[in-house]
Amino acid sequence: MQLADDTLVSETIAGSHAAYEQLVSRYEKLVFKVAWSYAKQRESALDICQDVFVKAFRKLGSYRGDGAFRAWLMRITHHESVNWLRSNRRHLDWIDLDDVADPACAPQQENDLIVDETRRGLLDRLDRLNPRQRQALTMRYFDRAPVRDIASALACTEGVARNILFRGLEKMRLEARTTGRET
Amino acid sequence: MIDCRNCHDLITAYQIGEIEADDLVTLEGHCRDCPDCDALMRTHDELLALDEAVPLPEDREFAQMRDGIFSRIDRPRQARVTGSFWADLKAFLGTHPVAAAPMVAMVLIGAVFLGRWSASSPNYGGDALMQELSRQAAMRQNVTEYLDNPLSYTNVSVRPRGDRLALSFDVMRHVDVETNLDSPLARDVLLATIIDGPSGGQRLRAIQLAPTVGDDSLIEALTFTMHNDPEPAVRLEALDALARHPDLPQVREALLQTLGADPSVQMRLLALDHLVGRQVDPAILQRAITTQRQDGDAALLQRAVQLQRRES
Numbered sequence: 001m002q003l004a005d006d007t008l009v010s011e012t013i014a015g016s017h018a019a020y021e022q023l024v025s026r027y028e029k030l031v032f033k034v035a036w037s038y039a040k041q042r043e044s045a046l047d048i049c050q051d052v053f054v055k056a057f058r059k060l061g062s063y064r065g066d067g068a069f070r071a072w073l074m075r076i077t078h079h080e081s082v083n084w085l086r087s088n089r090r091h092l093d094w095i096d097l098d099d100v101a102d103p104a105c106a107p108q109q110e111n112d113l114i115v116d117e118t119r120r121g122l123l124d125r126l127d128r129l130n131p132r133q134r135q136a137l138t139m140r141y142f143d144r145a146p147v148r149d150i151a152s153a154l155a156c157t158e159g160v161a162r163n164i165l166f167r168g169l170e171k172m173r174l175e176a177r178t179t180g181r182e183t
Numbered sequence: 184m185i186d187c188r189n190c191h192d193l194i195t196a197y198q199i200g201e202i203e204a205d206d207l208v209t210l211e212g213h214c215r216d217c218p219d220c221d222a223l224m225r226t227h228d229e230l231l232a233l234d235e236a237v238p239l240p241e242d243r244e245f246a247q248m249r250d251g252i253f254s255r256i257d258r259p260r261q262a263r264v265t266g267s268f269w270a271d272l273k274a275f276l277g278t279h280p281v282a283a284a285p286m287v288a289m290v291l292i293g294a295v296f297l298g299r300w301s302a303s304s305p306n307y308g309g310d311a312l313m314q315e316l317s318r319q320a321a322m323r324q325n326v327t328e329y330l331d332n333p334l335s336y337t338n339v340s341v342r343p344r345g346d347r348l349a350l351s352f353d354v355m356r357h358v359d360v361e362t363n364l365d366s367p368l369a370r371d372v373l374l375a376t377i378i379d380g381p382s383g384g385q386r387l388r389a390i391q392l393a394p395t396v397g398d399d400s401l402i403e404a405l406t407f408t409m410h411n412d413p414e415p416a417v418r419l420e421a422l423d424a425l426a427r428h429p430d431l432p433q434v435r436e437a438l439l440q441t442l443g444a445d446p447s448v449q450m451r452l453l454a455l456d457h458l459v460g461r462q463v464d465p466a467i468l469q470r471a472i473t474t475q476r477q478d479g480d481a482a483l484l485q486r487a488v489q490l491q492r493r494e495s
Contacts, residue, residue, distance in 0.1 A: 017256075024252060025245075028248065029245075033234065037233075041416070043382055046240060046382060047383070047385070050248050050252055050382075053252045119233060119236055122233050140198065141230040141231060162195050166198065169223055169227060170191075173219070
């Protein structure tokens, strides 16, 4: 049987690294996905991931233990990712450009490029959302988080969280139209 | 038929997976006639597909990341182990009081021996360890000796902390220490991180924090990283850092090699930009570009001509 997050948190605070390892294993993929949506490269996303879990470990004492560990961890993940973005923004263009192949590439590569282009377009549009919209959308689409958790992470009511989710989606649609990416 | 405002409520319900079957039919009907709402639904689908497209690391990479986490938060684990040893010892003495006297005698004899030994042996704790590290760092002439050094550093990382530098590395044992940016130890750990940092982010940060004065070891480390690092961003940062030393012939050679052989067209373009400003013979540039006949040679040759025209 899987132990509840709060039980593992209590055991971690009591000194059990094994308990914390279980928490890390449980959430590492989710934290990675969110970090990747900011960093757009695997190595850096893994770096952010590591920073998130080290920071979460050090701040476990401030976690209220109210059953919302996932939302609490998501707040740290967004915060660390934004910090990373601020200090590394100028390198992102380099990475993107490096993915661009020469015109003489094979047809399969061209298809990959189109897929990448769509993906990159989506990530760019996510970058243009305000932080709350972005956090709401990444929680919903990368984690299938229920509205209750999203509201908890954003410290708002569920009604407001629903509204933020919709506004985020609408802004992404409008951005797609502005940048001519709408299909 | 519903209007867009009502449709938005249905889209939100769809977004959070709480839509009723009847409402879904209504929503789909509306979207067939309304391109804006249809585009909203497509954005929703694209976001769902984005989740599927995230390039998740392999289990091995996650395991390495977990190792990194626990090496950074390891102190409490050691403290716990130590605590349980003393607890066990106390329990043992409680149940075997006769054993206490010989054990105390052994500890005392051991302490006397240790005291004599430490008076005549090098001390690798506290300040003495730092002095030994600094001495080793200062003696080092060349970064290629790094691997042969008995005090070579592993598990290295660096972080700026105000106007000082936080170093983290293993050398016989793990060490966390803060030191000045210009200390020999800082320089040494930075070089090791540039070459062998555990992640792209760490190597990138080390290059950014590396001294601006280019001695041979730094140039060697940057050149190695520019040619060999698997992360394009790190290679580009190394190239940028090397280009700050335009007068060194070894930098010029390294840039020519990148121009000729780097798999990334972007790296080759940047190398070309730096080389053209240095009045390199156009024939040498042309030869370097076409050495390996890679994709992008034509574009690079064209750019070389443009840049040279602009320079002249």
